[in-house]
Amino acid sequence: xxxxxxxxxxxxxxxxxxxxxxxxxxxxxxxxxxxxxxxxxxxxxxxxxxxxxxxxxxxxxxxxxxxxxxxxxxxxxxxxxxxxxxxxxxxxxxxxxxxxxxxxxxxxxxxxxxxxxxxxxxxxxxxxxxxxxxxxxxxxxxxxxxxxxxxxxxxxxxxxxxxxxxxxxxxxxxxxxxxxxxxxxxxxxxxxxxxxxxxxxxxxxxxxxxxxxxxxxxxxxxxxxxxxxxxxxxxxxxxxxxxxxxxxxxxxxxxxxxxxxxxxxxxxxxxxxxxxxxxxxxxxxxxxxxxxxxxxxxxxxxxxxxxxxxxxxxxxxxxxxxxxxxxxxxxxxx
Numbered sequence: 001x002x003x004x005x006x007x008x009x010x011x012x013x014x015x016x017x018x019x020x021x022x023x024x025x026x027x028x029x030x031x032x033x034x035x036x037x038x039x040x041x042x043x044x045x046x047x048x049x050x051x052x053x054x055x056x057x058x059x060x061x062x063x064x065x066x067x068x069x070x071x072x073x074x075x076x077x078x079x080x081x082x083x084x085x086x087x088x089x090x091x092x093x094x095x096x097x098x099x100x101x102x103x104x105x106x107x108x109x110x111x112x113x114x115x116x117x118x119x120x121x122x123x124x125x126x127x128x129x130x131x132x133x134x135x136x137x138x139x140x141x142x143x144x145x146x147x148x149x150x151x152x153x154x155x156x157x158x159x160x161x162x163x164x165x166x167x168x169x170x171x172x173x174x175x176x177x178x179x180x181x182x183x184x185x186x187x188x189x190x191x192x193x194x195x196x197x198x199x200x201x202x203x204x205x206x207x208x209x210x211x212x213x214x215x216x217x218x219x220x221x222x223x224x225x226x227x228x229x230x231x232x233x234x235x236x237x238x239x240x241x242x243x244x245x246x247x248x249x250x251x252x253x254x255x256x257x258x259x260x261x262x263x264x265x266x267x268x269x270x271x272x273x274x275x276x277x278x279x280x281x282x283x284x285x286x287x288x289x290x291x292x293x294x295x296x297x298x299x300x301x302x303x304x305x306x307x308x309x310x311x312x313x314x315x316x317x318x319x320x321x322x323x324x325x326x327x328x329x330x331x332x333x334x
Contacts, residue, residue, distance in 0.1 A: 005298075009229065010192065012029065012066060016195075017211075025162065042266050043210070043286075046210075047209070047210050048259065049066065050209060050210065051145075051209060052081070054082055054207050055082070055085060055086075057205065058086050058089065058090055059092075061086065061180070061205070062090055064159065064203045065178040065180070066178075068175070068201065069201050069202070069203040070172045070178070070181070070200050070201055070202050070203065071179070071180045071202075071203055071205060072154070072182075072200075072203065072204050073180075073205050073207035074180055074182070074204060074205070074206060074285055075122075075184070075185075075206045075207050075208030075209070076208045076209075076210060076214070077209035077210040077211045077212075077213075078211045078212060078214065078216060079152075079182040079207050079209060079214045080152050080182070080188070080215055081209070082207055082209060083152060083180060083209065086180070087148075087150055089195070091148055094102040094145065094146060094147070094148055095118050095119070095141055095145060095148070096118075096147075096148045096149075096150060097111075097114055097115055097147070097148070097149045097150070097301065098119050098148065098150045099111055099114075099150065099151040099152065100152050100153070100155030100156075101151050101152055101153035101154055101155070101158070101159050101181075101244045102153040102156045102157075102160065102215075102216045102217075103156070103238070103239075103242075104157065104235075104302065106156065106158040106159070107158070107300060108128070108163065108164050108167060111166075111168075111203060112131050115149070115171075116131070116135075116149065116299070119135065119138055119139075119147065121134065121135070121138055121142075126159045128163075128167055129252075130150070131170045132170050132171060132174075133166065133271060135171065135174060135177070136174045139175070139176040139177060140175075141176055142199075143183075144176060146176050146177075146178060147176060147177050147178070148177075148178045148179075148180065149172075149177065149178070149179050149180070150166070151172065151179070151180070151181040151182070152166070152181075152182055152183060152330055153181075153182060153183065153186035153216060153251075153334070154181035154182065154183050154188070155183045155184065155191060160191060165191050165192060165196055166196060167199075169192070169195075169196040169199035169200045170199055172199055172200050172201070173200075173201075174197040177220070179200070182194070182207070182258040183326050184213075184216075187196065193312070194212050200263075218238070233321050233324055235271065235327055236317065236321065237325065237328070239301050239303060240329070243297075245269060246284055246285070246294065247285050247294050247298070248261060248298060249279075250275075250279055250284055250285070250291070250294050250295075250298075251277050251283065251298065251303065251304075252281060252329070253275065253282070253284075254270055254275060254304065254313060254315060255315060255322060255326060256312065256324075256326075256332040257270045257274075257275075257278075258315050258319075258322065259319065259322055259323060259326060269307050269310075269312035269313050269314035270312060271311060271312050271313075272311040272313060273311070274292050275291070275313060279291055295313070302316070303315065
């Protein structure tokens with residue numbers, strides 16, 4: 001027993017080496033992406049064989065969907081490419097709504113609005129329960145085609161609330177509306193009670209791919225990446241691409257002002273009245289209310305925020321990221 005105390009009497013030595021002591025403690029997003037691409041993933045032949053095995057099940061998946069089941073993919077590795085391949089090869093000529101459940105700014109309203117647009121429903125109601133009933137009635141029409149919803153990460157952070165799962169399960173119950181989804185969290189079954197499980201009517205499919213979660217983690221913070229804004233460049237581009245044309249034009253006006261005036265997070269930002277005047281002169285919006293509605297969408301996506309105790313707007317993202325983003329969208333438009 002004495003030897004035990006003698007052995008543990010001295011202080012344990014721990015290293016004081018930290019990331020902050022490195023010459024380049026943090027990398028930018030492009031550097032990290034380039035380094036990751038240079039790494040040999042290994043087991044490529046085995047991964048390809050596994051992918052071939054998964055894609056060979058596509059006909060069975062389609063049959064399962066037509067029999068009234070929802071397909072739920074689980075297993076280790078990203079299943080995004082697999083679902084996209086199924087979409088491309090078997091649902092190319094069908095109406096399909098693709099939902100990125102891993103997106104941090106995703107809302108249930110956006111999903112329902114997108115579904116209404118996909119079905120070309122006119123005079124659709126605004127209440128959630130009424131929308132579900134309206135979609136069901138619309139699809140009951142014999143001339144309506146089967147419609148599919150693909151959800152990457154049904155257990156995504158913005159879909160883990162009870163209301164979202166309840167609504168999605170009710171949509172999955174509609175006869176001509178078919179759901180394909182993937183999950184990754186080990187505790188995802190805790191999201192569903194017996195009622196939701198009955199509505200979803202899942203057919204569980206092991207779709208392990210052992211592929212990296214590149215897209216799914218593009219919105220996450222990393223201690224290795226220099227990221228002072230709330231969204232990195234890759235995430236910012238994904239959000240921007242999901243916006244309507246008018247919303248993009250409004251954001252570009254705000255972006256241009258912020259870069260030209262070198263507005264930083266702690267500075268005043270662009271005054272709302274000035275933004276409204278610029279938007280009106282460019283025929284982007286016709287009223288103060290319309291602009292505020294668009295700004296609410298930006299705020300939900302964490303693209304823009306109001307400066308405290310003022311009517312000024314700022315984009316809470318590092319100027320270097322914004323400059324690179326502006327260059328890329330300008331190149332895309334040329």
